[in-house]
Amino acid sequence: MNEITRVGVDLAKRVIQVHGVDVTGRVVTAKALPADKFAAWCVQLPAGCIVAMEACGGAHHWARKLRGYGLDARLIAGHFVAPYRMAGKGGKNDANDAAAICEAAGRPHMRFVSVKTPVQQALLAIHRLREGYKEDRTACINRIRGLLTEFGIVFAQSPEALRMGLADVLEDASNELPGIARLAIQEARLHWIELECHIASCDERITAHVRSDEQAKAAAQLSGIGPVTASALIATVGDFKQFKSGAQFGSWLGLVPRQNSSGGKTQLGGITKRGDDYLRTLLIQGAKSAVMTAHKRTDKISHWLVQLLARVGWQKAVVALANKNARIVWALLAKARVFDPNYVSVMPQASLAIPGNTAV
DSSP states (O other), X not given: OTTOOEEXXXXXXXXXEEEEEOTTOOEEEEEEEEHHHHHHHHXXXXXXXXXXXXXXXXXXXXXXXXXXXXXXXXXXXXXXXXXXXXXXXXXXXXXXXXXHHHHHHTOTTOOOBOOOOHHHHHXXXXXXXXXXXXXXXXXXXXXHHHHHHTTTOOOOXXXXXXXXXXXHHHHOTTSOOOHHHHHHHHHHHHHHHHHXXXXXXXXXXXXXXXXXXHHHHHHTTSTTOOHHHHHHHHHHHOOGGGSSSHHHHHHHTTOSEEEOOBTTBOOEEEEOOOSOHHHHHHHHHHHHHHHHXXXXXXXXXXXXXXXXXXXXXXXXXXXXXXXXXHHHHHHXXXXXXXXXXXXXXXXXXXXXXXXXXXXX
């Protein structure tokens, strides 16, 4: 065990595969361990040993636990691991995955996922539950609407129209809705109300987080970033200093163009859509609202947005604002700056070339 310097771990619920190598890359151990014996095995590793895992369910818990043992626990995104699997796509199994994780962790330029704290994961749990309740609400509304259509009762597509008229339909004895159907749809209506209460409860917790967190307050000042987006940004990213620049943060969110460049010729396509889908969706949805109301505001960002909208169109303007908001949030939180909607960036002036001196 003392010879092991790096371990790749393929996590699972019951069996955990480990792949350990020494400083020269020679395989020292490769075996499967029961999940309840994995922690005891890790305690025997030398202090500072790198233990790499894919960023999957339970990975953050294990990373925190292993760091408590004095180990260097690291998390790697799954799409960074796949290219290092020697057997390729057709040879995927636990042993090959653990070996690929171990190999990927040894690359000098590998990018790792920051380990989330229990508080971050608790906040994200609220966000995930809220999204689930929203999906259930949409399904419930569509279910009620579809069942009523079978009896010739048609409502407008707006959920508000269904909410306002559903009670009257259930009380109206002149329609052909049978009694057993009335009771079933009434239960579905109560389920809809219950889902609305759950969503409101999640919103209250998210709002309380934004009010109590200075970073979330700073992010919520931007047009296009509301309490939900601000809370999700803080809970997901944590330390914004892990990104070198706002451009890198925007790229991590998948808000930059996809490239297919070669031979010195640049070819840009649609956005890459990499990174966290939830964050990117929130930023783009908020940007849509900000673009629609940009003409009502007088700050410089809104003026830029109105001009951009006229020049490149709706979709590109929305994505551009989402990317700009991501960069501004990084600047605010990584450099502890104060948001100024009328701030104008100034390009640094190049030093004049003086004989005998080297121009910067």
